[in-house]
Amino acid sequence: MYVWMNRVVGARLVDAIPCDPGWLVPAEEAAASPFDRGLLLGDGLFETILVRHGLAPLLPFHEERLAEGCRLLGYPPPPALGGVLEALISHGGLREGVIRVTCTRGEGPRGYRPPEVPDPFCVAALLPPSSAPEAPWRAVVSDVPTVPHPILSRIKHTSALARIVALREAEGRDADEVLFCTPAGAVVEGTATNIFWVTEGALHTPAVEATGCLPGVGRRWVIEWAENAGVRVHQGVFPLAVAGEADEAFLTNAVRGPIPLGEVVGHRRWEAPGPLTARLMAAWRDMADRSGPP
Amino acid sequence: MYVWMNRVVGARLVDAIPCDPGWLVPAEEAAASPFDRGLLLGDGLFETILVRHGLAPLLPFHEERLAEGCRLLGYPPPPALGGVLEALISHGGLREGVIRVTCTRGEGPRGYRPPEVPDPFCVAALLPPSSAPEAPWRAVVSDVPTVPHPILSRIKHTSALARIVALREAEGRDADEVLFCTPAGAVVEGTATNIFWVTEGALHTPAVEATGCLPGVGRRWVIEWAENAGVRVHQGVFPLAVAGEADEAFLTNAVRGPIPLGEVVGHRRWEAPGPLTARLMAAWRDMADRSGPP
Structure with a gap:
């Protein structure tokens, strides 16, 4: 299984595959910075996107909301999710499931005050589908x-x-x-x-x-x-x-x-x-x- | 500079130093899981601790609050911060500064619902001191x-x-x-x-x-x-x-x-x-x- 990332984190990684708009990293080697503001301060956005038959029918709704979130929080524009999904689906082996995309403000100085110029970190994984709700x-x-x-x-x-x-x-x-x-x-x-x-x-x-x-x-x-x-x-x-x-x-x-x-x-x-x-x-x-x- | 972690994340790391109660990892190699609930969902706690002359005078207050936080969120008891500070100070080169300790619930299944048994991730770094407030x-x-x-x-x-x-x-x-x-x-x-x-x-x-x-x-x-x-x-x-x-x-x-x-x-x-x-x-x-x- 591969994880999509907008950049590769971790000093010794060698197995990443470049893709538009980022990288595919073997899941067991995927790493985030322990100084990422997403981890330290919850300074992040996410979407969970339904994948059926290898397609994401509600992708435009998710893209619109994520773009609005980036705008409101002062992040740069989000990655092109179409490319992210395509890369994950073509390397993930799953055609039915859920893609979780997480975008954070990246690293910054200590404290709540955000850096003037964010260096966002984005990561996405294709996961097995949710169980269908059986009972009300x-x-x-x-x-x-x-x-x-x-x-x-x-x-x-x-x-x-x-x-x-x-x-x-x-x-x-x-x-x-x-x-x-x-x-x-x-x-x-x-x-x-x-x-x-x-x-x-x-x-x-x-x-x-x-x-x-x-x-x-x-x-x-x-x-x-x-x-x-x-x-x-x-x-x-x-x-x-x-x-x-x-x-x-x-x-x-x-x-x-x-x-x-x-x-x-x-x-x-x-x-x-x-x-x-x-x-x-x-x-x-x-x-x-x-x-x-x- | 070293970062303290309760466990080593990242597949290819070789330079970690064991210490009680965890590991010291070279900062440039320190990694968190991109699936950590701290990163994905803000499911974490932190303390920022004053270090003066290589000591942390308010450590007991921080330890008490962090322990209470772990109890309230259902995390296992926190690491022994005394050992964390000692390890960081003895390897950090800084005797005046701030230690930021972050403890998360670790990884878990997708969604807000926390896993029954958390596998917490803790990371700490010793950072330069805050500038003294010059003006009111x-x-x-x-x-x-x-x-x-x-x-x-x-x-x-x-x-x-x-x-x-x-x-x-x-x-x-x-x-x-x-x-x-x-x-x-x-x-x-x-x-x-x-x-x-x-x-x-x-x-x-x-x-x-x-x-x-x-x-x-x-x-x-x-x-x-x-x-x-x-x-x-x-x-x-x-x-x-x-x-x-x-x-x-x-x-x-x-x-x-x-x-x-x-x-x-x-x-x-x-x-x-x-x-x-x-x-x-x-x-x-x-x-x-x-x-x-x-």
Whole structure:
């Protein structure tokens, strides 16, 4: 297995293969700098990209979000992900899986203050696919509120310890996901998912700017699908109770697509997947399959 | 220069020196895994430790906080920092400086959910000293509120992008530091400092649990100094206006000690350092110097 990197780190490496736009490095020799700000300070961005039949159908969405993240954090423009994917797929032996791309600000002087001229480090690996969600998910609601952040809420960044801690605490409660709310009690998102629910035939989901939810790639796909299918989508600020009154609910993720939500613990259970969720799951499978050779 | 690591990463390394409790690796050969959760997800802890005359006078405070962080995040107990410092100082050529220790959860499966059994990665380097603060600092107040977190507020973690973004935005305003407040407007802390002010001869500082400020090592030293010196310390929930009415103010940091605060932009200017700040700065220098050989 090879790992893609925008530059080779490590003094004694000899087996790297040059590729456009970087290098392929044998996984067992791939190294990062222990002084990289991604490692020291969470100063990084990432994308996890679905690969089906050797193609990445949602690549443009990921590229757009990563470019916006680089712009907002003051990183140089991101690598051309098309070239990264092509290099990994042609050397990885996997045609079904997930590519994780991580871009950091690179090394810098000690302290939080970023260097004026970043020297970014980017690394990507092609990994086995996620297991398909077999049963509807159970979500718990976090006790810790999240506040919308004008930059961090809009980017998929590597300073993710709040999500890790929330999931770790949810383990004891047999939950698949943790839902966050604002201090005012508006639903925001899960740790790695956005949330949707269906009321009177229309989709509802938290609004990005007003709630601080991540503009997820799965979320965007659902919204564009609904526009094409003539299903209304309401993006807004909704208390959890509003979601609890819905007819059905699901989560979205760029790799898994729509995931039926069977329960928000302490609030509501649903028969899942509901009919619109099932339609969306089928449409997602079609999208993934259509991306490949006919 | 050598870097201390709890284990050697990188396939072809041959020049590492074993030491208790790990390895010393030539800096130019030191490598981290590109799949480390510290790099991928900010799943890490750190300490920056003052070294004077080849000794680390505040080491016990750092060890205590790092151990608490490991416990709260579910990492195994931290390395014995005394051995780390000894190894670095005896091979680093620097007897005045700063040691940055970073401990992460190590590698794990893809996703936020941490592995059941972490395999932590720890790395430390001895770096040149911080420049002494020459002039009183100017602080700006962040527009983005921070919410106390039951775990993250108590630990010095590597998911620091909110601090980086705040400092980056403060650069255009010619500020040295950014102050955070809670959604209710209570003063919390700076990006890398705690805040104190003096009213009626007593020190005031935000309370750790109620405001979510970091239990800083410099903060702790000031509080213990004040207790010994018979100076009262009030820890509480204070609106920024209360701090603005104070006679003098300063920031604290584990490496720089007390830093005179000359201005909170838009709120207040002070003649700085005030008399109690100056006393504390002298006491800090004494502490640092006393730590070394007589």
